[in-house]
Amino acid sequence: MFKRDEAQSGGETIIAQGVKVEGDFTSSGNVIIEGEVSGSVSIAGNLKVGESARIAANVKAQNASVAGEISGDVTIVEKLELAASSKVSGDVTTTILEVAAGAQVNGKVAMGEIRNAKFQTPDKSE
């Protein structure tokens, strides 16, 4: 879903390790999170949660690849990938789920097509 060179190109929103975001974080493009986020996360594009990331928020995105920690409900419209290092404490709703051995999910998992997912996003088109 995510390639390294894609992540490094311009136009991406990146929250690096050592940075803390508090509040309602929204984006209309792709987002990479390696730092700390608390509040809520709503992303119309793809989300990558790095191994060092700590998210205490409800998360909504189109696609997501998670290697870090999320404390909150996760709603992914298309595909959610959980890496071996990932920890999710909250309910997961998605259409396609891929779970690596070692991934932790503490919450309910609901699967099926998600309709009417609403993202709060700024106007910028990527």
Added chain:
Amino acid sequence: MYLYIYDQSVQDRKHERDMAAIENRLTDLGIAGKVIRMALFRHAGENIRDEARRGASTVVVVGNDRTVAHVLDAVVEADLPLGVIPVGPDNQFAQMLGIPSGVEACDVLSARIIERVDTGRVNGKRFVTGVRVSHPDAKLICEGQYSVSAASGGLIEIRNFTPINGVVEDLADPCDGFFEARIRVPRREGWFKKSIGSTTLPIRFGTIEAPREFDAICDGQALRGKKFEISIEPLNLKVITGRERMF
């Protein structure tokens, strides 16, 4: 008609030869015009407004970034294209526009490739390149929705144009109606190795604040305060650019 604003520094004897070459080249190219020489206590803004009313078609700064900052308000208000002939040091803006130093800039000016770019305001003051803050307690509040802070102190940059040492694939686009907010944080990788982690966010407006007063560097000038409100003015400035421009 071209209106040339000469910075006080270019009137120095050491630039005499360069200035003579520039003036000759402008005459050869048929784009010589009226010259206004900046001086202490003389504000070029009034002159630009007067000359715009008399039909000036282009304002050209002969000097450096500081000269551009002096005329920016008047040029934007008159909606005239801004050209730069960089003379002397501190000419990052001209470099970003792809304008070479000295006499070679005259040919770029003559080619007249005009682009519209965004400008910004910080606490009401207009700027074109960006705002930079290095303070351990500073945090950036993005569009009133969320705040971003560095865990162990970092550099907050609100970029409109790319800094000179920015790598090519790392361009901030000054024509997209958004600033690129960057928070750079040093991080340790192993015992001896340190690298810089960079957070990148597109924003239209935001506030940088800290509990105590701090400095913000804006277009090369230092501003001091506890709170800096920053907003974008989309495609507000017409600039003459060279082929080597960085956006």
